Amino acid sequence: MKGTVKKKKMLEALTGSYEETAAVILFGIGFTILLFHKNLIKKIIGLNIMDTGVYLLLASMGYIAGKNAPIITDPDGAINAADYINPIPSGLVLTGIVVSVSVTAIMLSLAVRLHKRYGTLDLDEIYMSAVNEHDDR
Amino acid sequence: MKMKDFSKIFLNWLQGEEVLSSTENGRDRSRKGEAPETSLADGLFREQPVKKLERVQLKSFRIFYAVCAVLCCAALQATLLTTVANLPGFGTLSENAEPLEEEYLTQGMEETGATNIVAAIILNYRAFDTLGESFVLFTALCCVTVLLRADAKNQREHLLYRDLTGDNILRFAVSLVAPMIILYGFYVMVNGHLSPGGGFSGGAVAGAGMILLSAAFGFDVMDRIFKEKFFNTLCFCALGFYALSKTYSFFCEANGIDSHIPKGIPGTIFSGGLILPLNIAVGLVVTMTMYGMYCLFRRGCVGGVSGTRNKDRPGKEKNERNGEKEKNA
Structure with a gap:
């Protein structure tokens, strides 16, 4: 009896804050792609989906219902901190986006080089031909 | 299934030896029809027919990897979902809000001049x-x-x-x-x-x-x-x-x-x-x-x-x- 009540409560919490649930599920989807796909480009896409989940989680953590974006529209009036949402997660998301763009660029250029060298994007095949080359040497 | 072989490979893998490389290598060779070179797996099971064993190893490793990956993903997802369920709900103000954010909001414009x-x-x-x-x-x-x-x-x-x-x-x-x-x-x-x-x-x-x-x-x-x-x-x-x-x-x-x-x-x-x-x-x-x-x-x-x-x-x-x-x- 107690267990079902607890489960119900958890389910309510999950559906109530569905933005965060969606963020977490996105993270999981990205992680699954990262583990299961052999194609390098798909792995990079998976990593980007994981990034997106993180941004969504951060941005939704900063949101407070009924409050405004942290941009002061009336500079002469009195400023009440209770009118605005939390500005710190927005700044953190920005950092994350920039870093993810940079990392994606480096990964893609490495993928280009690997494709040029081995003619495939399959990680296993690349690994096998690398091992063969090593043995031949 | 050769549970014993499998556990042996797994133990080797835990000790940091390249099981995957040897099995992958073996698969590549067996597909091409070349004679497999001596590798770690050959050294372990020299007395048995190599090709067949390698295929079995590879298959078992694939299954093992898939099971592990599914478990890993499921565990991650479960942990994250539990965490989200215990977080303060979406759009609510958490009780222990940072005093820093309040300071940024009230004094930010005055101190920096940006709205x-x-x-x-x-x-x-x-x-x-x-x-x-x-x-x-x-x-x-x-x-x-x-x-x-x-x-x-x-x-x-x-x-x-x-x-x-x-x-x-x-x-x-x-x-x-x-x-x-x-x-x-x-x-x-x-x-x-x-x-x-x-x-x-x-x-x-x-x-x-x-x-x-x-x-x-x-x-x-x-x-x-x-x-x-x-x-x-x-x-x-x-x-x-x-x-x-x-x-x-x-x-x-x-x-x-x-x-x-x-x-x-x-x-x-x-x-x-x-x-x-x-x-x-x-x-x-x-x-x-x-x-x-x-x-x-x-x-x-x-x-x-x-x-x-x-x-x-x-x-x-x-x-x-x-x-x-x-x-x-």
């Missing part, structure tokens, strides 16, 4: 963090340059893409749209301290406009404006200006010296002290990075230097490419 508090945080309170971000972008550009730059050793097959530069409709549409996009990018950059946006988003928009221009008019037109030297100088000047000016302002404020940087009237375009020039500097770096990465991915150089060299020596490029293919085969 956009997020811009005040990222370009004033945490400006060195943003400088680091710009350098991350710049470093990424350097890495991409190292990896993809076309030179005598690393030739790009840059004629493989379908060239659309002769298309009149595309040219006309882009000549209408691209200036607007670039102008909007600069608007977002310059208005970063007043409205949502800032250097990073504005720079991304302007960079997209430049990519559109170069896609429609070809690199020859763009190279007249964006020589490699100009590109490098702009990036260097923007990053250097950011670093020096912010160091000066932090030094002054930390030591209580008047820095003589006017804060302006909050809400007007010339306000926010250093935030406006810093936004422009960051925006320039981001624009250059976006355009530079596009150029490097598409043809292997930023300015017009290496591209013309490629065109001058098409025969050599071909020979080298053939040589590489032979090496691969």
Whole structure:
């Protein structure tokens, strides 16, 4: 009896804050792609989906219902901190986006080089031909 | 199933030996019909028929990997979902809110002169963090340059893409749209301290406009404006200006010296002290990075230097490419 009540409560919490649930599920989807796909480009896409989940989680953590974006529209009036949402997660998301763009660029250029060298994007095949080359040497 | 063999391999794998490599290797060889060389797995099971065993090992490892991966993903997902269920709900104010955020909101405008508090945080309170971000972008550009730059050793097959530069409709549409996009990018950059946006988003928009221009008019037109030297100088000047000016302002404020940087009237375009020039500097770096990465991915150089060299020596490029293919085969 107690267990079902607890489960119900958890389910309510999950559906109530569905933005965060969606963020977490996105993270999981990205992680699954990262583990299961052999194609390098798909792995990079998976990593980007994981990034997106993180941004969504951060941005939704900063949101407070009924409050405004942290941009002061009336500079002469009195400023009440209770009118605005939390500005710190927005700044953190920005950092994350920039870093993810940079990392994606480096990964893609490495993928280009690997494709040029081995003619495939399959990680296993690349690994096998690398091992063969090593043995031949 | 040979549970014993499997556990043996797994134990070896735990001790850091390359089980996967040997089995993968074996699979490759057995598929090609060559005799497998001596590897770790052969050493372990020399007395048994190797091919069959390797296939079994490979299969068992695949199953093991799949099961492990599924378990790993399920565990991660379950942990994360449980955590989210126990977090304060979406849109609610948590009880132990940071006093820092309140301080930013109430005193941010007065202290920095910017009405956009997020811009005040990222370009004033945490400006060195943003400088680091710009350098991350710049470093990424350097890495991409190292990896993809076309030179005598690393030739790009840059004629493989379908060239659309002769298309009149595309040219006309882009000549209408691209200036607007670039102008909007600069608007977002310059208005970063007043409205949502800032250097990073504005720079991304302007960079997209430049990519559109170069896609429609070809690199020859763009190279007249964006020589490699100009590109490098702009990036260097923007990053250097950011670093020096912010160091000066932090030094002054930390030591209580008047820095003589006017804060302006909050809400007007010339306000926010250093935030406006810093936004422009960051925006320039981001624009250059976006355009530079596009150029490097598409043809292997930023300015017009290496591209013309490629065109001058098409025969050599071909020979080298053939040589590489032979090496691969």
